[in-house]
Amino acid sequence: MTALLDLQGLHRRFRVxxxxxxxxxxxxxxxxxxxxxxxxxxxxxxxxxGCGKSTLAGLVARLADPDQGRILFDGEDLARLPARRAAHAPWRRRIQMVFQDPGESLDPRLTAIQAVMRPLRRLNGLKGAAAETAARRALDRVHLPRSLHDRLPHQLSGGQLARVGIARAIAPGPDLLILDEPTSALDVSIQAVILTLLHDLRAELGLACLFVSHDLNVVRLVTDRVAVMYLGRLIETGPTARVFDAPAHPYTAGLIAAIPRIPAPGAPPPPRRRLAGEPASPIDPDPQRCRFEGRCPRAAAICRERMPQLAGQGARQVACHLPLADPV
Structure with a gap:
């Protein structure tokens, strides 16, 4: 599979x-x-x-600048262009983002159709009837009834607002869609509808998707591959099914064990394992010490002396000196 996006050694720090x-x-x-x-x-x-997921998504979307590293998109290093100038870059329309709370990310003064027309005018150069036609086509793709196209955000439900946010993101014709907790503000029943919509759009439009979420059940349903972050660092990556079935990092195993499960009729509730302790401070952490060492049930002296690096074969990698399973 050809890499559309290639992140290389990204760092982002904030002064405290x-x-x-x-x-x-x-x-x-x-x-x-x-x-x-x-x-x-x-x-x-x-x-x-707080592990850095949304910060990483913002770097990829070029809403913020990395302190170090490269963001290669179709071979071009986007990190060379400051974020303040990214809105006018030729590649801007090819990377779009769906935000966590569509009600907060939509301009309250613009109707649904106007919100979708705005990026078409700025990024695609469409005007007048051409912009309106393309915007209505995008809203039709997300199944928002035409009777709602001229309504303001406060006149729409949460699910309808989510559809407008998705329509605004797909309208310019992106290759990469970044979704930052796109269903977390919705009721469970609406979440399922929006996830199905995103699955269908991805298949129809051939989109690459970076799906940021803390909901592991959602990630398992909609992704091909998963990357796990802990205190700013990647600790495990691999095909979604293989990571969920046989996690290699103790932290990943703890996350999966904490997923709520419904017991079979007449069976006792399954045990809930919790990760002990609290996450270490992300402020000036020891560069030689594993970030998870203080909470890890398998911690050893080497974990305090040398930071583990991602290692493995192919798409399956783990950053752990004492993994639960070989990352193959």
Whole structure:
């Protein structure tokens, strides 16, 4: 599979001022992340809140600049162009994003049709009737009734707003769609409808998708491959089914074990395993120490002395000195 997106050694840090006796330092939100995404592939990016998923998605969408590393999109290094100028880049229409809360990301003064027409005017150069026709086509693709095209955001339900957000993202004709928790603000019944819609659109349009989520059940349903993050670092990658069936990293195993399960009729509830302890601070972490060492049931001296690197064969990789399974 040809790599459409190739991330190489990405870093993103934020300055943390001195406070409450704590010295100033740097928060390492994304650290040495390398990852590829093939054309037409769906990749899930998972991990706890605060692990750096959304920061990484923002770097790929060129909403923020990396401190170090390359973002190769179809062979072109997008990191060479500052984020403040990315809105006018020739490749801008080829990378689009669906945000977590469509109600917050849509302009309250624009109707649904106007919201979708805006990127068509700016990125595709369409005007007048041509822009309106293309916008209605995008709204039709997400199955928003035409009777709702002229309504403002506050006149639409959560599911309808989600459809408008997706229509706005697919209208310019992107090759890569970045979805940052696209269903987390929706009721469970609406989530299923939107996920089915995204699956159908991906097949119809041949989209590559970077799907950011903390909901492992959703990721298992809609992705081909999964990448697990912990405190800014990638710790495991591989085909979704293989990672879920046989996780190699202890943290991945803990995440999967925590997924709620419905017991069979008459059977006792399945045990819920919890990861002990609290995540380490992401502020100036020890560069030689495994980020998960303080919570890992398999931790050994080497985990405190040397940072594990992603290793394995092919698409299956794990960053662990003592993995649960060989990443093959």
């Amino acid at each position: 001022p001195e406070a409450a006796g704590r010295p100033a330092g740097w928060l390492h939100a994304v650290e040495d992340v390398s990852l590829t995404l093939g054309r037409g592939e769906a990749l899930g990016l998972v991990g706890e809140s």
